[in-house]
Amino acid sequence: MELRQLLYFVTVVDSGSFSRGAVALDLAQPSLSRQIALLEADLGQRLLVRTGRGVNTTDAGEALLVHARAMLDISRRARDELREMDESPGGRIVVGMPPRVALGLSTPLIQRFREKFPRAVITVLEGLSVALRESLIAGRLDLALLFDPAPTPQLAFQPLMREKLWLVAPPKSKLPAKVGLSALANYPMVLPSAPNAIRHLLDSVLGPRQIQLQVLAEVGAVRTVLGLVATGVGCTILPESALGTAGDDPLPCAPIGPPSIWNALVLATPMARPATRLTRGTAQLLQELDFRHSYQA
Template identity: 50%
Template sequence: MSQPALSQQVALLEQETGQRLFTRTGRGVEPTEAGLALLVHARGIFELAEKARVDMRERELTPSGRITIGLPPRVAHAMTADMVQRFRSEFPDAAISVAEGLSIRLREWLVAGRLDVAVLFDPPASPLLHMETLVREPLVLMATTLLPTRMRLAEVAALPLVLPSRPNALRQLLEKEAQPKGLTLKVVAEVDSIQTVLSLVARGVAATVLPASSLREWTHGAPPSIAAIYAPVIRNRLVLAVPRARPATRLSRFVVQLTRELAESHYGQDAQAH
């Protein structure tokens, strides 16, 4: 920049700030106190501009790496295909791993650092994990025999039931509600696979208690009879959990938000309908 142009820019800056920014001496110029103060602001402005440029460059780049999410089997069956497809579309150079397991195991893996994100059913609180309830879904009774539209928990407990074995979260939730009322569940078979549970219900072996959305897993001809449970109404919690100590990345932030959207898409309607 030529000397006249530079002098004109300095004059305009002094006019805009209303401050004398330089003191002219025989050896050149020196910044005034106001000039030094403006220099601090100017450096901050340039740093912010550089951060903005870096952020924009990062958004142009495609992250690589791997992220691992843990899902209970029923959730994995409903959400995995959509999750992997959306993830691959957004991050073609990254990889996603989906681990299936009971909520109690997924929680252990999350605390141990084997998972980055997990979806859990009714987990106990932990200072090591940040938890967010995605949806609360009512439990219902399913059977091939004709059921009333609503049944008290005491009536449900008296029926022959096929349920998952402990420490399944649904089994624990159901027993937690039954015990204070002095009720003992009449469990005639313990089966951990939801598909097998529904198969036994279809054969008329026993009834079962499952979240309302489990009806989507039914593949046995005519749909079963469904009764809403009350006195009390029992709702499970589908929870999104991430380790508190682990810094968020673009991959983890995307998977967390995607999990929220898929949970609402797959389970939100069932929760609202009951």
């Protein structure tokens, strides 16, 4: 029984058929079938039964599957641990960020990453916090910066920064020193479209209080939202860090509250996957960045 054969077996089970398993392994199907047959002969048990829709595991196959996954996981951990013994580990790490965070933080992060890990490669993927959260859970990301993510036992969250939300109005608008929650219903709004962390935060705070906003338009990007506000289409609600993208002429704005509405930027890491030296080092780099002055929304 070889680790390679166990990998082939697990891949066929996860793929649901020999043909899809062969594609996933980049292996000819007859070769894959032969390796599974050799594994069955070595164990003296039938592991898989072909059906019209793919394959099913036998009782012996189900029993082996548990052990095979464990042995493959131990093998991967041993390989990663040995690789980490190198003073400068190689490999690749993928970090997810919302666009307005990536705009200001990608450059300092990549510069510091190259200094600390010259043999490794970093990829920064941009997306909405909701989509990044799902990608992190699915294993497509190693780390992610997220705004106000929904709690889940699959991820650990470390708070990095909190900001108050502000009402932003068209040029020459007169706003009070502060805008109470109930008063927000009096302003026509241009808001980010769902799924969006700011929109979800507003709904979670205003919904239970039965405060309904006058939404005139929904757009995806914060810069577009501010552009529409600047032309007088309506007001919007954004965190303070987002106001820096409004252009040379600042728009009238006022903090919301009392009570204030706060958004939170967190560093999210997967609970199930063991952290490598590269992952831990990148997480440390992210925590050391100056969030209040580096990123613009």
